[in-house]
Amino acid sequence: MQLNQIREILSARVLWGEDHLDREVLSACGSDFMSDVLAYVKNQALLLTGLVNVQVVRTADMTEMNCIVFVRGKVPSESIIQLAAERGIVVMTSPKRMYEACGLLYSNGLRGDCDGND
Amino acid sequence: METIKLVYPVDGGDLIEAGEASSKMKLTLKRLGLPPDVIRRASICMYEGEINMVIHADGGEAQVEVGMDEITIRMTDTGPGIPDVDQAMKEGFSTAGPTARELGFGAGMGLPNMKRYADELAIETEVGRGTVVTMKLKIPS
Ligand SMILES: Nc1ncnc2c1ncn2[C@@H]1O[C@H](COP(=O)(O)OP(=O)(O)O)[C@@H](O)[C@H]1O
Ligand SMILES: [Mg+2]
Numbered sequence: 001m002q003l004n005q006i007r008e009i010l011s012a013r014v015l016w017g018e019d020h021l022d023r024e025v026l027s028a029c030g031s032d033f034m035s036d037v038l039a040y041v042k043n044q045a046l047l048l049t050g051l052v053n054v055q056v057v058r059t060a061d062m063t064e065m066n067c068i069v070f071v072r073g074k075v076p077s078e079s080i081i082q083l084a085a086e087r088g089i090v091v092m093t094s095p096k097r098m099y100e101a102c103g104l105l106y107s108n109g110l111r112g113d114c115d116g117n118d
Numbered sequence: 119m120e121t122i123k124l125v126y127p128v129d130g131g132d133l134i135e136a137g138e139a140s141s142k143m144k145l146t147l148k149r150l151g152l153p154p155d156v157i158r159r160a161s162i163c164m165y166e167g168e169i170n171m172v173i174h175a176d177g178g179e180a181q182v183e184v185g186m187d188e189i190t191i192r193m194t195d196t197g198p199g200i201p202d203v204d205q206a207m208k209e210g211f212s213t214a215g216p217t218a219r220e221l222g223f224g225a226g227m228g229l230p231n232m233k234r235y236a237d238e239l240a241i242e243t244e245v246g247r248g249t250v251v252t253m254k255l256k257i258p259s
Binding site: 032033034035036038039041049051053054055056058059061062063064 | 133134136137140141144154158159161162165166169220221222223225226227228230231234
């Protein structure tokens with residue numbers, strides 16, 4: 001699924017990376033626990049989170065994620081967006097809550113693709 | 119390739135900068151042209167270790183050695199030590215306080231993640247003296 005489509009499905013606003021919305025993501029992970037996210041390693045993945053701090057960007061960077069979507073309308077500070085930009089990670093904010101955001105993406109065909117049962 | 123040695127200080131008081139050392143190491147490993155999978159695993163291992171040093175041990179030092187067929191990450195601190203390593207290794211066990219939680223850590227999954235992604239994990243620790251966490255990752259040829 002392209003980031004373009006994700007933006008539309010989540011009614012999201014792009015905070016950085018307008019030029020990279022043709023990127024393809026193959027799976028997604030939603031969590032506010034960074035170690036949970038670090039336990040999840042997939043290629044070309046998307047991170048959904050309600051947590052807003054610089055460690056979210058570092059976590060996405062370490063796991064080589066493509067894009068971070070902050071849910072519940074959260075907008076990170078300029079310095080957080082800047083770090084994501086330096087790492088080439090697209091940043092969006094969506095008014096949807098976590099449960100709904102994940103459900104919408106899942107029902108539109110973007111799967112978790114975790115090892116094991118989801 | 120000769121063995122390359124890298125040293126990164128980790129500032130214990132800085133919750134914003136935590137992860138900067140791992141980020142730098144990741145860039146260096148990329149520049150060395152190592153396989154993406156081993157870079158990602160090494161970065162996650164070091165990042166969890168770095169976060170632990172900051173939230174549990176007031177900082178320390180990370181030494182990274184990149185050899186022909188192996189990466190060794192050694193994280194040394196002079197913090198409180200770990201009284202029961204078996205317990206600390208259990209998924210979900212954490213003594214982390216609210217500051218760590220605010221950062222999204224403190225779920226007791228750091229050491230289990232390090233074990234998951236490293237090929238070898240060794241913890242030497244003494245209460246009141248500090249902890250040395252050594253992780254080895256094989257570089258597939
Ligand atoms: N470098 C360290 N110094 C002292 N204690 C540590 C260190 N690393 C880990 N620990 C202890 O082991 C526990 C489990 O660590 P970890 O699995 O990373 O979970 P978390 O960091 O989320 O608490 C910590 O809560 C802490 O009590
Ligand atoms: Mg930890």
